Each structure stands twice: as structure tokens, then as C-alpha cells.
Amino acid sequence: MDIPTLRVRGMHCAACVALITMELDDAGLLAEVSSVALAGNNEGILTLKSDDAAARDRVQAVINALDGYTVHT
Amino acid sequence: MAKYTYPILGMHCASCKKLIEKMVGKVAGVHHVQVNYATETMMVEFDEARADFADIKAAVAKAGAYRVVETDEGPALAAPGKIQKPLMGGMQGSHHDHAAMLKQDAYNRLRKLVWWTGLGVLPFFGVMARMLLIAFGVLEKMHAPLGYATFSGGYRLNVFFLAQFALATPIVFFSGRTFFTSAWSALRARSANMDTLIALGVSTAWAFSTVATFVPRAFGERESEVFFEAAAVIVFFILLGRLLEARAKGQANDAIAKLFALQAKDANVLREGVEVRVPIGEVRPGDVMVVRPGEKIPVDGTIVEGASALDESMVTGESLPVEKGVGDAVIGATINKNGSFRFRAEKVGGDTLLAHIIHLVEEAQGTQAPIQRKADAISAVFVPVVVSIAVSALLFWLFVAPWFGWTLPGSVAVQLAVYIAATILIIACPCALGLATPTAIMVGTGRAARHGILIKDAAALEHAHRVRTIVFDKTGTLTKGRPEVTDSVFADGVAKEHLLAQAYAVEHLSEHPLSAAIAMFAQNHTNGTILQARNFQAVAGRGVVGSVEDKTIAIGNLRFMEERGLASSAELSAQANTFATHGKTAVYMAQEGAIVAVFAIADVVKDDAKEVVEELHRLGIQAAMLTGDDATTAKSIAEQIGIDRVEANVLPQDKVAAIQKLQKESGGLVAMVGDGINDAPALAQADIGIAMGTGTDVAIAAGDVVLVKGTLNKVLETIELSRLTLEVIKQNLFWAFGYNVIAIPVAAGLAYPAFGVLISPAIASAAMAMSSLSVVANSVRLKSLTTSNRIFSNTLFYLAIAAFIATVGYMGTLLASV
Numbered sequence: 071m072d073i074p075t076l077r078v079r080g081m082h083c084a085a086c087v088a089l090i091t092m093e094l095d096d097a098g099l100l101a102e103v104s105s106v107a108l109a110g111n112n113e114g115i116l117t118l119k120s121d122d123a124a125a126r127d128r129v130q131a132v133i134n135a136l137d138g139y140t141v142h143t
Numbered sequence: 144m145a146k147y148t149y150p151i152l153g154m155h156c157a158s159c160k161k162l163i164e165k166m167v168g169k170v171a172g173v174h175h176v177q178v179n180y181a182t183e184t185m186m187v188e189f190d191e192a193r194a195d196f197a198d199i200k201a202a203v204a205k206a207g208a209y210r211v212v213e214t215d216e217g218p219a220l221a222a223p224g225k226i227q228k229p230l231m232g233g234m235q236g237s238h239h240d241h242a243a244m245l246k247q248d249a250y251n252r253l254r255k256l257v258w259w260t261g262l263g264v265l266p267f268f269g270v271m272a273r274m275l276l277i278a279f280g281v282l283e284k285m286h287a288p289l290g291y292a293t294f295s296g297g298y299r300l301n302v303f304f305l306a307q308f309a310l311a312t313p314i315v316f317f318s319g320r321t322f323f324t325s326a327w328s329a330l331r332a333r334s335a336n337m338d339t340l341i342a343l344g345v346s347t348a349w350a351f352s353t354v355a356t357f358v359p360r361a362f363g364e365r366e367s368e369v370f371f372e373a374a375a376v377i378v379f380f381i382l383l384g385r386l387l388e389a390r391a392k393g394q395a396n397d398a399i400a401k402l403f404a405l406q407a408k409d410a411n412v413l414r415e416g417v418e419v420r421v422p423i424g425e426v427r428p429g430d431v432m433v434v435r436p437g438e439k440i441p442v443d444g445t446i447v448e449g450a451s452a453l454d455e456s457m458v459t460g461e462s463l464p465v466e467k468g469v470g471d472a473v474i475g476a477t478i479n480k481n482g483s484f485r486f487r488a489e490k491v492g493g494d495t496l497l498a499h500i501i502h503l504v505e506e507a508q509g510t511q512a513p514i515q516r517k518a519d520a521i522s523a524v525f526v527p528v529v530v531s532i533a534v535s536a537l538l539f540w541l542f543v544a545p546w547f548g549w550t551l552p553g554s555v556a557v558q559l560a561v562y563i564a565a566t567i568l569i570i571a572c573p574c575a576l577g578l579a580t581p582t583a584i585m586v587g588t589g590r591a592a593r594h595g596i597l598i599k600d601a602a603a604l605e606h607a608h609r610v611r612t613i614v615f616d617k618t619g620t621l622t623k624g625r626p627e628v629t630d631s632v633f634a635d636g637v638a639k640e641h642l643l644a645q646a647y648a649v650e651h652l653s654e655h656p657l658s659a660a661i662a663m664f665a666q667n668h669t670n671g672t673i674l675q676a677r678n679f680q681a682v683a684g685r686g687v688v689g690s691v692e693d694k695t696i697a698i699g700n701l702r703f704m705e706e707r708g709l710a711s712s713a714e715l716s717a718q719a720n721t722f723a724t725h726g727k728t729a730v731y732m733a734q735e736g737a738i739v740a741v742f743a744i745a746d747v748v749k750d751d752a753k754e755v756v757e758e759l760h761r762l763g764i765q766a767a768m769l770t771g772d773d774a775t776t777a778k779s780i781a782e783q784i785g786i787d788r789v790e791a792n793v794l795p796q797d798k799v800a801a802i803q804k805l806q807k808e809s810g811g812l813v814a815m816v817g818d819g820i821n822d823a824p825a826l827a828q829a830d831i832g833i834a835m836g837t838g839t840d841v842a843i844a845a846g847d848v849v850l851v852k853g854t855l856n857k858v859l860e861t862i863e864l865s866r867l868t869l870e871v872i873k874q875n876l877f878w879a880f881g882y883n884v885i886a887i888p889v890a891a892g893l894a895y896p897a898f899g900v901l902i903s904p905a906i907a908s909a910a911m912a913m914s915s916l917s918v919v920a921n922s923v924r925l926k927s928l929t930t931s932n933r934i935f936s937n938t939l940f941y942l943a944i945a946a947f948i949a950t951v952g953y954m955g956t957l958l959a960s961v
Contacts, residue, residue, distance in 0.1 A: 082158070083158055083159075084207070084328050084331070085158035085159045085161075085162045085206075085207060086158045088162055088206070088207065089158055089161055089162045089165065092162070092165055092166075093165075110524045111524070137161070138158070138161075
């Protein structure tokens with residue numbers, strides 16, 4: 071089974087990881103995410119715990135609302 | 144609700160700013176927090192009954208490796224009536240001085256660390272030199288040149304190795320501690336950066352060498368060699384690269400502090416009919432203020448009584464004093480010249496025009512992207528690849544190579560495997576990559592400084608060649624910034640030279656810039672006659688009058704002549720009108736009852752302005768002009784020089800918007816060239832801000848580049864130097880990467896089975912050091928590199944690289960068994 075992930079453009083450093091983690095926590099969505107990591111080339115990867123589409127959409131919405139970060143498909 | 148501003152260090156990007164704002168914003172009692180990345184400050188508004196500095200400091204620390212210092216915002220731009228606390232320890236000055244002090248302190252500590260590490264590393268350069276001498280047969284190879292320390296049970300330690308352990312260990316774990324902490328932080332974020340590779344390489348070399356020192360036969364029957372020199376030298380070169388980079392980043396920008404310093408500190412206010420002197424922070428809207436000649440206008444307002452001429456040049460950039468009367472607006476921080484008046488305060492504290500300009504500069508600085516560390520971005524991919532190669536090589540040489548008989552004579556497979564893995568990690572250390580850009584920037588900025596171009600922001604040197612539009616301020620940038628007499632017409636039959644001597648006698652007694660222009664013109668065109676004026680009088684807003692040789696001489700504007708009942712001839716009037724259509728000021732001279740001359744006064748263009756604009760066009764760069772002056776004058780100047788695009792009557796905030804618009808429209812970068820305080824926000828907003836050294840301190844502080852003598856052709860020199868610098872940076876990066884691409888396979892032992900070529904960790908560190916030195920040497924070339932000699936110079940450089948690679952290969956074969 072493929073591990074559900076989201077690629078986020080704009081993540082370039084540990085501060086970005088901490089910021090996004092905090093935002094997801096504030097939105098009550100951190101439980102949906104198993105890891106937030108940098109992938110290089112100004113991108114990061116969020117690994118989701120399940121392939122629940124609704125959870126994925128909520129996480130995506132929180133990240134897209136942040137200035138400087140975009141989930142790209 | 145109290146508002147404080149604190150310096151913050153440790154931020155490296157906009158994400159840090161957002162992280163800190165978010166963390167501090169969560170503290171109970173905090174109402175508002177705003178971090179400015181460029182000025183490294185944080186403004187916090189909070190309820191002092193619910194939160195204090197300790198809470199804020201804890202929140203900042205929780206966000207990451209950031210440091211905040213308790214201090215206070217400067218006075219006067221705070222809201223009126225707020226109680227100002229003194230700074231910690233009784234120190235005075237703006238918070239921005241503290242930020243600069245902390246940055247300087249961090250730089251000094253790094254410099255001291257590099258110095259002491261360099262001293263500690265010197266013996267290891269001796270170790271490497273010894274190895275070379277052994278390879279060339281000059282010295283006999285001795286495994287234990289200092290003998291052994293023998294213990295009971297036959298346990299012995301190589302003293303030479305012990306000494307190296309004692310020297311290298313503090314270097315690795317004290318000087319190099321930041322690499323380990325940074326690599327650990329990256330690891331926690333499940334990422335890798337340049338420090339990851341450095342930490343791995345250094346720790347591998349140190350760990351292997353330490354085991355080999357204290358357990359000599361851990362890796363086989365034959366006692367292993369050690370690579371302490373590799374660990375120590377890596378740490379030194381990386382720290383050196385960091386130091387050079389910090390120097391190349393330029394001076395701390397104190398534009399904001401200089402703007403703060405423009406404010407008046409106190410003001411004369413009428414309270415219940417009595418004039419009292421109060422601190423500026425206590426002025427409220429509606430207060431009636433009294434201003435006398437020579438005093439600074441404290442806040443923005445409207446004149447209610449009296450009149451004067453105000454020097455508004457520090458805000459508007461325009462050189463001529465502006466006449467003001469009842470109903471006219473006055474601007475805080477401008478200077479009252481010669482009259483007294485009263486005005487009603489309307490905008491105070493953070494609402495004044497000066498505060499607005501400060502805010503614009505802060506905003507513009509905060510939106511500029513910092514220099515990205517290319518090495519970190521590349522390391523995120525490079526590091527895992529190198530580690531994979533090292534692990535693969537380790538496994539190959541441990542388990543696979545022995546099957547083919549590929550081992551080092553007299554050693555077991557594990558020794559060769561670890562040897563190769565350590566060599567890969569060491570030789571892959573991108574020290575040269577870390578030095579590639581900062582060394583070139585440093586040499587480039589040094590060369591620029593020798594030519595009167597001060598580069599304050601290294602990114603400006605890196606990017607200036609990409610400019611496609613240059614926006615010029617008019618007064619003081621394209622023009623000389625002071626009025627000069629450009630034309631003169633005289634009535635028929637007058638003795639011009641004698642008339643000019645009379646003019647000089649009167650005008651040189653006045654301080655008005657127009658008088659100074661006429662006095663200079665007259666002095667240069669008289670026949671040496673010196674005359675004296677009596678009964679001199681300066682009439683504000685009109686002109687001057689005096690008695691010379693018993694004749695009344697009056698010089699001034701048309702209104703002055705009309706008030707004295709004087710009219711000029713049709714011919715002189717026509718000439719005066721012609722002057723006006725060219726944007727020049729007409730000044731009349733009357734002798735007794737007749738107007739006898741008209742002078743045209745204008746701020747003339749600089750001698751090289753036209754030539755520079757032509758050259759910019761040849762380079763494919765568009766020239767634009769923004770000015771607060773009127774459209775007629777602006778258009779006249781633009782036509783003289785060949786400017787492509789003109790915008791006149793532009794306020795400071797409009798200049799920023801104009802730059803932003805050009806940045807969107809332009810296919811490349813937009814540079815701004817200016818000299819006045821009103822240019823400071825635009826200089827900060829532009830991709831490259833170029834300040835004229837002859838301009839105001841604030842413009843100089845806001846610019847990325849300062850042209851010391853204010854000559855326009857230095858703009859062209861800056862662009863050429865940027866092109867050459869970028870070429871050298873690209874060569875350095877190519878070499879730094881190319882070296883790794885060539886060296887890693889060889890370090891992995893690819894050439895060993897067929898050619899017997901193996902790079903020892905010692906040679907790896909030497910080669911790594913040489914690659915760093917070659918990057919530095921290439922950067923030094925920039926001192927004398929020009930567009931005309933670059934082909935020859937580049938050819939020499941590539942030949943040198945080829946020779947270096949050949950040398951390393953040769954040394955590899957010689958030292959395979961060392």
C-alpha cells in the first residue's frame with residue numbers, strides 16, 4: 071500500500087518544519103500526520119497516517135493558507 | 144499595554160521570523176508581535192500585568208536557537224504619553240545599536256575561534272608536510288617517530304599518535320561543536336545540511352584515529368595509521384569559510400538608526416498661554432508649537448501664525464528652501480531657516496511623515512530575500528548521496544573485495560574498508576563549496592572599495608549584472624544638487640562686468656542658495672573689482688537689496704521687482720519666460736529704478752550623466768527618473784540626458800510604489816540610484832540600491848552600494864564588476880563540485896584494482912585543503928580581472944586546475960600505502 075504523502079513547496083529549513091508542525095498542531099491535525107520532513111530543493115514531505123481524503127484535504131487547506139507554502143500535486 | 148522592541152539574533156530566513164512571531168504570539172498577555180528579519184528586531188505589545196520579558200524570552204528560546212536581548216525602543220516615535228523605561232544598564236541609544244553590537248560580538252567570537260583553531264592546526268600541516276617528504280623519499284618512514292609509551296602487560300601507545308589525539312580532540316569537539324549541533328538539528332528535522340557531511344567526515348576520521356591510537360591492532364595485525372590531521376584541518380577550513388562569509392556579508396545596516404536621529408528631541412509648546420519646553424513624546428495633536436530660526440520642526444502640522452523659509456531637503460531631497468506661511472503644512476525634522484512662527488501639531492509619534500518613511504524602509508528591508516546558502520540546498524541531496532556511497536564502499540571493500548584479492552598488503556579487509564569510507568566522507572566535504580562565493584565576494588568588494596564603490600550588501604555584487612532598469616533620483620544624483628547660473632541676459636548698454644561686481648557685493652552677504660549661485664557666477668565673471676555694499680537687507684521669499692557705490696541694487700524674483708514698482712523690458716521679460724519653460728528659475732537684478740539683468744538659475748546635470756545613460760542603453764539597460772520636482776524641470780533634465788521614462792512630483796511613498804511596479808514589469812532586476820532621505824525607502828525596495836556618497840547619511844545607510852564620490856560612471860563600473868565576480872563564483876562552484884565528482888570515485892577505490900591508486904584520508908584532507916586554496920586563489924584573480932584580459936586569465940586558471948588534478952593523482956599513487 072502506498073504511504074500517503076503531501077509535497078509542500080517552500081520548505082527549506084528546520085524552522086519551516088517547526089512552523090508547519092505547529093500550525094497543524096494548532097489546527098488539531100497533527101494526529102493525522104506521522105512526519106514532517108525536508109526533501110531538498112525547497113520542498114518538504116508530509117507523511118499522513120491514513121489515506122483518509124477528508125483528513126488530507128484539511129491538512130492541505132491549513133498548509134495552503136500559510137504564507138510562503140503550497141501543497142503541490 | 145506596553146510596547147517594547149528587542150534585538151533578536153539567530154534568524155536566518157523568513158521562516159524563522161514567522162516561527163518566532165507564532166511562538167511569542169501564544170504567550171498569554173501578548174497582544175501583538177512583529178519581527179523584522181532585516182533589522183533583527185522584534186516589537187512586542189503586551190499586558191505587563193500578565194506577561195513579562197522572561198515569558199517572551201522563553202517563548203523565543205522554545206522556537207529554536209534564537210537569542211533575544213532585553214532593551215527598549217527609542218523615544219519619540221512611541222505613542223504620546225507612554226512612559227519610557229531606560230535601557231538595561233543605563234545605556235542609551237536605539238535598539239538597532241544593540242542589534243549591531245550583538246552581531247559584531249558574534250563576529251568577534253568567530254574570528255577569535257578561527258585564530259586559535261588555526262594555531263592548533265599548524266602542527267597538523269607539519270604532519271601532512273612530513274607525509275609528502277616521506278613519499279618523495281626525503282624522509283624515512285617511521286611509524287612511531289616519537290617512540291612508544293609502554294604500560295604493563297605489553298600495552299603500548301604511539302606517542303606521535305597520542306600527541307595528535309591531544310591536539311585534535313579539542314579542535315574537533317570545541318571548535319567544531321557548531322557542526323555537530325547543527326547536524327543534530329537537521330537530523331531531528333529529518334534533513335541534512337552541509338554540517339551533516341562535515342560532522343560525519345570529522346567524526347569518522349577522529350573516531351577511527353582514536354580507536355587506532357588506543358587499540359593499535361583493532362583493525363588488523365599491522366598497527367593502523369591515524370587521520371587526526373584530516374579531522375582538524377576540516378574544522379579549520381570550514382570555520383575559515385564561515386568567517387570569510389560573515390565578512391563578505393557586509394556591515395550592519397543602520398538606516399533606521401540614522402532616521403531616528405533626525406527627530407527633534409524636544410519642542411516648545413504653548414500650554415495655557417505659557418511656552419514650555421517638553422520632550423517630543425509629550426506633544427499631542429492640537430498643541431500649538433513655537434519655532435524659532437535655526438530650530439528643528441518637531442512634528443507635522445499647520446502654521447497658524449508667522450512665516451518663514453524651511454529647509455526640507457532632508458525629507459524631500461530638494462535643495463531650495465521652501466517659503467511657508469499661515470495655512471501651510473510643515474514637516475517634522477525639517478529645519479526652520481530665518482523666521483519665527485507658530486503651528487498646530489497634527490501628526491505626532493508614529494503618524495508623522497518621518498515615521499512613515501522609517502516604516503517604509505523597515506518594510507522594504509524586511510521583504511528582501513536573504514542570501515541563500517546554496518551549499519545547504521545542494522547538501523540536502525548531496526549529503527545522502529555521499530553517505531550512501533561511503534556505506535556502499537564500506538560494504539564492498541569489507542565483503543566483496545577480498546574475494547577478488549583486493550586488499551591492502553599486511554592489513555585486514557576492515558581496515559581498508561574503513562579507510563576508504565573515511566576518505567570518501569572527508570574528500571566529499573564541500574569546504575571549497577562553502578568558500579566559493581564568499582571569497583569571490585570579498586575580493587570583489589575589496590576591489591570595488593579601491594575604486595570608490597562601497598559594496599554593503601554582498602548580494603548586490605552578485606546580482607548587479609542582472610539589472611535591466613536603473614531608476615535615478617534627479618537632484619543630487621543626475622544633477623549637481625546645487626543651483627548654478629546657467630544663463631544671463633543684460634539690458635543694452637550696461638557694463639556687464641561692473642554690474643556683476645555690484646551683484647557680488649550684495650549677494651555674497653546672503654546665505655540663500657540662489658544668492659550663493661549668483662555670487663559665484665558674478666565672482667567668476669568680474670574684472671577683479673571689489674565693491675562694498677551698505678544697508679544690506681534680505682527680504683524673505685523675495686530677494687536682497689543693498690547700496691553699492693550709492694546706487695540701490697535689488698536682486699530677487701519677479702514679485703520682488705513688482706513690489707518695488709519695477710518692470711523689465713519686453714526683451715528681458717521674453718528671456719525670463721524662455722528660462723521658465725526650460726524649468727529654470729529667473730532672478731532679476733535692478734540698479735536704481737531699472738531692471739538691468741536677468742539670471743537663469745538651475746540645478747545643472749552632472750558632466751557624465753548623458754554619457755552614462757548612453758552606455759546603459761548600449762548594455763540594454765533602461766534609464767528612468769523619479770523626482771519630487773515639478774514636471775517641467777524634470778522633463779527638461781530628462782531630454783538633456785536621454786532618460787527613457789520620467790515621473791515627477793513623486794512623494795517618498797510613491798517612489799516605493801513606482802519601484803515595485805517596475806520590478807513587476809521589468810524582465811530583470813531594478814536598481815535605484817539616489818541620495819536623499821526621500822530616496823531611502825525606494826533604495827531599500829529596489830533590488831539593488833545605489834546611494835551617492837555625496838548624499839544624506841540615511842540614503843547612504845539604506846543603499847546596498849555607495850558611490851563614494853557620487854560620480855555616475857561608477858554605476859557602470861559596478862555592473863562590470865558584478866559580471867566578472869559572478870564569472871569567478873561560477874568557476875569556483877564548478878571547480879568545487881568538479882573536484883568532488885572526480886575525487887569521490889577515486890576515493891571509493893575505483894582506480895585501486897587496475898592502477899593501484901588509492902587516496903588516503905590524509906591525502907584526502909590535503910586535497911580538500913588544496914581545493915579550498917585553489918578557490919581562494921581563483922578569487923584573488925578578481926583583483927586584476929577585466930573584461931579585456933579575462934580570456935587569458937581564465938585559460939591560465941584552467942591549466943592550473945589540470946596540473947593540480949594530475950598532481951593529486953600522482954600523489955595518490957605514491958602515498959597509497961602511507
